[in-house]
Amino acid sequence: MEENLSPLFHALADPNRLRIIELLRHEDLTVGAIAERLDISQPQMSKQLRVLYDAGLVSVTIEANRRRYALNRQALKPLDVWRSRLEAETARLESVGGVFESVKTRGDILMETLKSYVEGNTLVVERSFNAPRALVFEAFSTPAHLEAWWGPAGWKTEVHTFEFEPGGTWHYCMTCVDKEQGDYYGMESWGKSTFLEIDPHRKIVYTDAFSDADGHVNPELPVMTITNEFVDIPNGTLFISRSEFTDAESLQQVVDMGAVEGFASQLERLDAIVSR
Template identity: 50%
Template sequence: MANQLTTTIEGRDFILEREFKAPRELVFKAFSDAEHLKRWWGPRGWELTVCSVDFREGGIWHYCMKCFDERQGDFYGMESWGKAVYEEIVNAEKIVYTDYFSDAEGNETPGMPSSRITMTFEDRGGSTLLVSRSTYESEEALRQVVEMGMEQGIAETWERLAEHLASQQ
């Protein structure tokens, strides 16, 4: 499974799995540290222009992705704000949070679906199996984000993560 993203939809759940050729502690840190996130979060052509991380239970990650790739047409110059509220953190093993579309002030965007995400990090002897399970309020809410291109965006984002992890070893 190394370097291959597997996606599954089960009812209201969107499940992603990928094995990364990096130690579990490094993969976990890439999701919990702003300096790491700034280097890989978002699809190709997008960068984090804002990245505020309070990585603790009850803490908030607030960020802005901006498209800097002119070849992406109407997306060029677009900003996409997001907010995560951390619910449970088990060092190097698990992160549970609720993920929201937001505005620059961190207010949830009306009409946009949120999801509760559970990410697990499994040690595979020098590599890490990352499993992300996003649960939406309804199958319609999940369909909405899939139709927005979430699967391609995550595939590109996790590919950038793999490149970042390789550069850190």
């Protein structure tokens, strides 16, 4: 079960309480010593320490009628876990190649065979492949093929659940295997999708969400409904992907995380497979 971090966020929301935590990182201190270093009255300091104590961030011992406070480092670990998960989710959609500078509302960005634009709350990405429609569709509809190209360059995907039917679940993990990507190396990013509609060789509709290893959807990040269409064109296939969000803010959040760049990198990997 996800741990409730609200008390920790509340306790750390005040600048003075953050300064107290920083002091206690180095040594245990009395109320008077903390108040003197931060130039805050002792009554006000006691109130701030009480908030930190109630949140479990500090402990207190009494020595010669004086209260000495110490930092509870164990209580900060859930924040480290939360930060790591957030970084992993960001990495999932972040660009590794800097393919685009930005996505312009109702403006097309054309780069070779890929373009992207925004329609209302929907992000549209189009790319052509020099391959038959059935082959491109198959790359999206079988676990073995998805594991060969899904995820940005430098990331490896493992499919843990794949039920390719309406109502079926697709649960997968992407792991950064590229040491050149610095802090992202070794990081995991989990995703979970539910298939809504499947028209063989023509269309796939599904919801897409950030999740954890147990398949619990992250409520702090957007959920989108994706419609992938596969269209015959001379000498190949036109792939059209529409990601619909609940509001413009959610769309912009994902775009700012590098959705277009990350997806462009994925499709480049797919092209190397189906167009050869």
